[in-house]
Amino acid sequence: MTRDNNSHSDKANPGIKPPPANTVGIIGWIRKNLLGGWVNTLLTIISIYILWLALPPLFDWALLNADFSGSSGKECTTNGACWAWLDQRINQFFYGFYPPESYWRVNLSLILLLPALAYILFENLPYSKYGRWFALSYPIISALLLLGGAGLEVVTTDKFGGFMLNLVAGLAGIILSLPIGIVLALGRRSKLPLIRMFSIAFIEIIRGVPLITLLFVAVIIVQLFLPPGVSLDQLVRVMIMITIFASAYMAEVIRGGLQAIPNGQYEAAQAVGLGYWRSMRLVILPQALKISIPGIVNTFIGLFKDTTLVIIIGLFDILGQARLLQTNPDWMGKVDHETFLLAALFFFIICFSMSRYSINLEKRLDTTNK
C-alpha cells in the first residue's frame, strides 16, 4: 500500500524515490545480514564451510547408508544408522507400557488438547464461550481418559511412559506453574508481612535446592509423613515437585515483570475504583506477563525437559525407553545414537514450537507500534 502511494506521488513529487534496488529484497537481505562488513562475511564463509563438512556425512549416516529393517541389531550391517527397531518399538517410545488397545485414549486426549489450547491462546474463535469452558474442563476430561474410571478400563500411572509421559507431566506442570507463580510473585510484593515472608521463604528454599533432591524428598521422605494407609501416587508426587520447582522460578520471572510496571498504573487503577485484585488482573498482570513472556516460556521449556527426571521413580519416559532399548541384548551397542536422536527430536519439536509461539505472541501483543 505504501509502495502504491509512493509510485502515485512520484510524478507530483519528484523528491520521492524508491529505495536503491540493492538495499531491498533478497539481495538486500543477503548484503545486510550475511555480507555486511568483513567480520560478517568471514563468519558467513566459516559457517557455510562447517555446514558443508557436517551435513553430508550426517545425511549419509542417518538416511543413505542406514538400515531400516530387521528384527535385531545383528541385522544392521551397514556403517550407517540402525533404524530397524523403529518398527517394533516406536509405539513404546510414544506410549510407554500403556495398553495398546487403549492407545486411542491417549490419542484422543492429545487431539482434544489442540482445541483446548486454541481457545486459551487465541481470541476471536467461534463459540468462544463454550470453548473456554471446554478448555477449563480439559484437564479433568483428559485425566479421565488417561486414567480410566467411569466405564473406561483403569490404567495405573506405572503404565505411563514414553513421550506421552513427558507430555502429560510437562503440560500439567505448565498449566499449574503459571498461576502458582503469579500468586507467589504477588505474595512476595504484598504489604502483609506474613504473606510476604511465606512467599519469600517458599521461593528461596525451592530455588536453593536442586530439583533432583526435591524429587527424592517427594518419593522417599513424604511417605514418612503421610498417615499410615494413605498413599500418594508416585507420579503425582513427582509432578507436584516439578510444578512447585517451576513455580518458584516462574514467580521470580513474573516479579521482574511486575517491577517494570510504574506505580502510576496501579494508582490510576485505584483511582477509577478498581480494587486490588481487579487492578492486578485487568491492569498490572496483563502488562507484567507480556514483558515476562520470554522468561515464562524459558521456564516452561526448562520444566518440560525436567520431566525426564521421572526416571528416578522407575518410570520410562522417552529417554527411559531409549536407555531400555540400548541395554536390550538384541540391540545393544547398535542403537545408542539413534534412540537419543529420536528423543532429542521429539523434545526439540515441542520446545521450538513453544519458543516460536512466544515470539509470535509478543509481536501480537505489542501495542506501541500497531
Add this chain to the structure above:
Amino acid sequence: MNENSAVIEISALNKWFGNFHVLRDINLSISQGERIVICGPSGSGKSTLIRCINRLEEHQEGRIVVEGNELTHDLKNIDAVRREVGMVFQSFNLFPHLNVLDNCTLALIWVRKMPKLEAESLAMEYLERVKIPEQARKFPGQLSGGQQQRVAIARSLCMRPKIMLFDEPTSALDPEMIKEVLDVMVDLADTGMTMLVVTHEMGFASQVADRIIFMDEGLIVEQNTPEEFFNNPKSDRTKLFLSQILSH
C-alpha cells in the same frame, strides 16, 4: 461556611513520611461546584494533599470527609469515596495495553457493571467532549501527550465523579499541547464540576479558580480569591513564590 454544602471537609490533617512531616494541620472545606487551584514550591506537599483525598496516600491524623464518607481503613468507605472522585495525573497513567476506548470503559464494565455497548457509547460521549472521538481505537502509545491527557480526563469523567482532582495535568506537556488540555479543563469547570487543581498555570488559575491555595512546607500559607491572591498577597513567602513564577 455552611457545613452541609461542603463536599470535602478536611480538618486537622497531619501526615508524615517516616519522620518527615509532610502535611501539617491542614484545614480545608470545599463546597459543591467550587474550583480550587493549589500552588506552591516543589516538595511543599501539594500532591500528597490531593492524593490523600482519594486515599492514594494514607493520613495519620485528622479527618477527611468526602461526600459524607470519612476516609478510614474501612474499604467500603474508600470505595465510596473513589466512586465520587476522579483523578488526573501528571504522567497520564493511561493503560498502555488497552486502546483508548477500552481505557475508558474498563472501570465502567468491571466496577459499575455496565453492559459493554452502553459503556462504549458513554465513553464515546466523553471522548467527544475532550474532542478526540476519532482516536478511540488507537493505543495510548500512538497519541501525543496532550491527546493522552485528554483521554485520561475522559476516562475519569466516564465514571461520572462529583469531584475531579488534577495533579499538575499539564507539567509533562509541550507548550503547544498545554492549551488543548487547559481548554478541556475550562469547559469542565463551566459545567459546575467541583475541581481541585494542582498547577503552576497562573493564567488558568485566574480565569477559573474560585479560590487559590498556596502551600509551603506542608502548611496552607494563604488562601484567597485570584484577584486578592495575585494583587494583594499577604505573606512574604507567597510574594516570593509569585515573583519567581511570574518572572518566567
